[in-house]
Amino acid sequence: MAQLTVDIGGRPGVNCRGFCEYCYFKHVKETRPFGCRHCPPYQVGCDYCSRSVREYYQGWKTLREVGEDTLASLQMMTADLGRITISGGGDPSCYPEFTDLIELLSGMEVPLHIGYTSGKGFDEVAIADFLIDHGLSEVSFTVFSVDPRKRKRYMHDPTPEVSLRILERLCEEIDVFGAAVVLPGVNDGKYLEDTCSWLEERGAKGLILMRFANTTRQGLILGNAPVIRGHRIQTPGEFRDLVTDLAGRYSLKISGTPLWDPALGSPFAIRDEPDLLDKLPRLERSATVITGSIAAPAIQAILDARGGGVRVVAPEKEIACLITRDDLLELDLSVTDDPVIIPGRAFVHDRDAASALSRDGIQRAVLRGPEMLTADAETSMGMDRNGVLLMELEGFSDLIRLINRYGRER
Ligand code: SF4
Known part of the structure; x- marks a missing residue:
């Protein structure tokens, strides 16, 4: 329908x-x-x-x-x-x-x-x-x-x-x-x-x-x-x-x-589902992933569970989808490896992201990640836990595949 x-x-x-x-x-x-x-x-x-x-x-x-x-x-x-x-x-x-x-x-x-x-x-x-x-x-x-x-x-x-x-x-x-x-x-x-x-x-x-x-x-x-x-x-x-x-x-x-649905344990409910985490592809290459400061610890934990080697960094901005060029200019590039994956929905142009993330003279490739890795509470209001878990499974699978395809050899 x-x-x-x-x-x-x-x-x-x-x-x-x-x-x-x-x-x-x-x-x-x-x-x-x-x-x-x-x-x-x-x-x-x-x-x-x-x-x-x-x-x-x-x-x-x-x-x-x-x-x-x-x-x-x-x-x-x-x-x-x-x-x-x-x-x-x-x-x-x-x-x-x-x-x-x-x-x-x-x-x-x-x-x-x-x-x-x-x-x-x-x-x-x-x-x-x-x-x-x-x-x-x-x-x-x-x-x-x-x-x-x-x-x-x-x-x-x-x-x-x-x-x-x-x-x-x-x-x-x-x-x-x-x-x-x-x-x-x-x-x-x-x-x-x-x-x-x-x-x-x-x-x-x-x-x-x-x-x-x-x-x-x-x-x-x-x-x-x-x-x-x-x-x-x-x-x-x-x-x-x-x-x-x-x-x-x-x-x-x-x-x-934006951050908590207690009935579903979301966002990032998949953290508590070892069997589902095992279904995600394993990380074979490395990259830096940029996200909002609220989501960063959860994303780091999930990627670590799939082999690690990926650094998740966050500016002060709390929500990934609202990251702008100014936030990228604030990041410490000494801890930012190549390539860099920015949130799919970040409000920054690819060209601006590339120049902001190479401003120390080191060229870094910039890729856009999946649009959504999880459901915020507004999205999950009408969903059940299985629906949220499926969304997370798809989002993280896409992210890991992107890293494995374009990331740096470890
Ligand atoms: S009702 Fe109108 S003014 Fe009030 S919060 Fe909603 S959009 Fe804003």
Whole structure:
């Protein structure tokens, strides 16, 4: 069964009734294109790394445009349509023709899924039954806190009580995954426990907690750090402990992005599966692998288990997919052997990576690694452990094959 994603456009913050205080798109500046895996060899910057990454839409697409795009996508489809996901840069609940959009899509008679909404645009409780009656089967809903005053103050939701009643009604009938950026000192502690209990009692399927990012090191690469000046952040360890603790106390699935899904033991669940580790190819050559500082110890351990000889190094940047040229310039090249494998999705052009990693006068070949080695908690929310393990098996097999093909003789 095929899935169709319906993109309604919109700009984060602008088409959300104003920015939530913690929104990662707040203060985004015009930065020069980063370069990425999609860029042509002769040019740094393409549509993906200069526009899509900042969800740079002009504004909402009209209903007519959405209809035409949907029709075009359907015509390209060869398999039967199994589900439709509504997504965009803006918040779908704020889409001006939202009810017409739902009526249009419900005519296709497949389950609807709203990929993300904060509910800030919903002002009438009746919208919940409208959505249920028109085939909505799953929604990811940013709850932030079940204390309406917190929603009002930090999300700028004009009708927080209504939004929570809508969320409650949806929990009764369809699959609801709550989401909350954890703002230390604001919606954590007792407030977060209340939110977990509230969602559990009402039958939500899960809650994904997002670690608040306020620095470039954590991944704010669009010139927009800090999001909230002086606001405290949690270390990866503190956040992981919080997620583990809550996941053990509530029956709904609780996971944390970017780093921890306690129910699945991921990312890098394969570390605890000796039989699966044995299925990975053995390392025959060596190379340097660059990744984010959170993933580095796990990747090093897995590669060591397959023969070792590969050095995994990380800049301060915590997340591999958000590594830029500046991070490569920060690396100590005296511990960087040839060839160097950079993360498949790093925001750096191949040419820039080669010059940054040869700036000490030693030419190093630069290769791009697999796009994903594991599933972060956002990806794993709807997966089971076997699905994550399969993804890791494929990702690490590809990485080891790349090293064995292009690496240095040992
Ligand atoms: S609803 Fe989401 S995208 Fe819009 S401002 Fe809030 S956090 Fe940003």
